[in-house]
Amino acid sequence: MRRSALITITLASFLTPFTLSSVNVALPTIGSEFGVDAITLNWIATAFLLSSAMFLVPFGRLADIKGRKRVFVTGMTVFTAGSLLSGVSNSAEMLIAFRVLQGIGGAMVFATGIAILTSVFPIKERGKVLGINVASVYTGLSFGPFFGGILTQNFGWRSVFLVNVPLGVLVVAIALWKLKAEWADAKGERFDITGSVIYSLMLVLIMIGVSESSPILITAGLALLITFILWESRIEHPVLEIKLFRRNMTFAFSNLAALLNYSATFAVTYLLSLYLQYIKALTPQQAGAILVAQPVVQAMLSPFAGWLSDRIEPRVVASAGMAVTAMGLFVFSGINSSTSISMIVANLMLMGFGFALFSSPNTNAIMSSVEKKFYGIASATLSTMRVVGQMLSMAIVMLVFAIYIGKVLITPEVYSLLIESTRTSFAIFSLLCFFGIFASLARGRIR
Structure with missing residues (x-):
């Protein structure tokens, strides 16, 4: 069953990030067919x-x-259905x-x-298996x-x-056929609906x-954040273990560094996809070939960065990666209509190097900072930081686009505003990454 579990989870781990990054390249074509403005286009991605x-x-x-297999199979079924329905949509x-x-x-x-x-896997094989899983995620992004x-x-x-549909059906079939066990380590505990x-x-x-x-909505959201923290701190079975953040500074600052890193970097592919296809008039295929430079370098060097963090304090390696990434983002803040493709590729490779130096060591720091009984919580928390960071990255772009371009179609008349929006977004991202260096350094020693 172990091999079947590895194949099933690896395919799923490839499929979801593949969808996430491939849609960015298709957005200009989608925008053209549906005739939607820049803000609506952002919402398709977000x-x-x-x-x-x-x-x-x-x-x-x-x-x-309730059981991890049950939720996983249901999730793949819903994801596959969502892919099919997205592929036959007739409006934005x-x-x-x-x-x-x-x-x-x-x-x-x-x-x-x-x-x-x-x-499924014993402790002695877990590192290798999780490494394969991380590689599948990076391969999907690449x-x-x-x-x-x-x-x-x-x-x-x-x-x-639509390409997701047969792969999604295959994953569900393997899971139902080969994964016979069910895992519910908290069976019988209450679910925190509130x-x-x-x-x-x-x-x-x-x-x-x-x-x-909208300051009103942002304020209301922050008020709910405070309410959530207070609520989770006082109940017996919280949906998110808040105590880990208060009592474990390494865990807290490593997750903060992850949040800042993803907030500063996720929208890079989206911004450059628009720039390459609108400003440089490249085809989707040509734009995709250029954008692959960053994740390929990241995928190649991540195992080395993880190995390095086993020998050098992870905060040193991760902080260096954050600094390299901040430098790459700052370079992109000067992008204009005459920026060469070779410079874009070179800077994407530089950022891929920075991502690799940061990601694996930061994950190592998080997982090494908690006891074994908290591995699941630590992994889920890191995933949350990743997704929330990616979401905030797109939110920043949406805000900048709303200020510079507004709800209008992206036509040659607004290309200069698109470039200004892109430059401003990259400047904000480089500043976020700069602060991320200090969050990464503040985590303290692990060894």
Whole structure:
């Protein structure tokens, strides 16, 4: 059953990030077909992230109570159905709605995949298996822009979604056929419905508040954040273990560093996809081939960075990676219509190097800072930081686009505003990464 579990989770771990990164390349084509403005285009990308972030923590807790296999299979089924429906959408509003459905399924998969592998494999094999899982995630991110561009250019944007359907059906079939056991380590414990609702509403209010430049919604979201922390601190079976953040500074600052890193970097592919196709007039396939430079370098060097963090204090390696990433983002803040493609590729490779130095050592620091009984919680918390960071990254772009461009179609008349929006977004991201260096350094020693 171990091999079947590894194959199943590896395929699922490839599929969800592949979808996430491939859609970015298809967005200009989608925008052209539906005639939507820049803000709506952002929502097509963000809807998946928002719904994933809303449900990831609650589904992770539900899986511990009701069974991880059950939640995983349900998640893959929902994700596959969402992919099919997204591929046959006939309006931007319909596509956004089905992207939300995709994200709900993705949240179930994110919340259970690593937990299933941890449950199946013994401790002595766990590191190798989780390394394979991380590699599959990076491979999905790497192949997404490249194959997304090929699919969009040759078969239309709908193929980016429809290609998930047979793979999703295969994953569900293997899981039902080969995974005979069920894992529910918290069986019988109560599910924190109140905390889950507060958590989900908090994220929705903050996200919409940032994208719509609404101080009222942002304030309401922050008030719910405080309410959530207070509620989770006083109940017996919380949906998110708040105490770990208060009592473990390494855990807290490592997760903060992850949040800042993802907030500063996720929208890079989205911004450059628009820039390359609108400003440089490249095809989706050409844009995808350029964007693949960053994740390929990251995938190649991540194992080395993880090995290095076993020998050098992880905070040193991760902080160096954050600094390299901040430098790359700062370089992109000077992008203009005459910026050469070779410079973009070189800087993407530099950022890939920075991502690699940060990601594996930071994960190592988080997992090494907690006792074995908290491995599941630590893994789920890191996943939450990733998804929330990705969501905030897109929210920042939405806010900048709303200020500079507004709700208008991206036409040659607004190309200069698109460039200014891109430059401003990268400047904000470089500043976030700069602060992330100090969060990374503040985590303290592990060894």
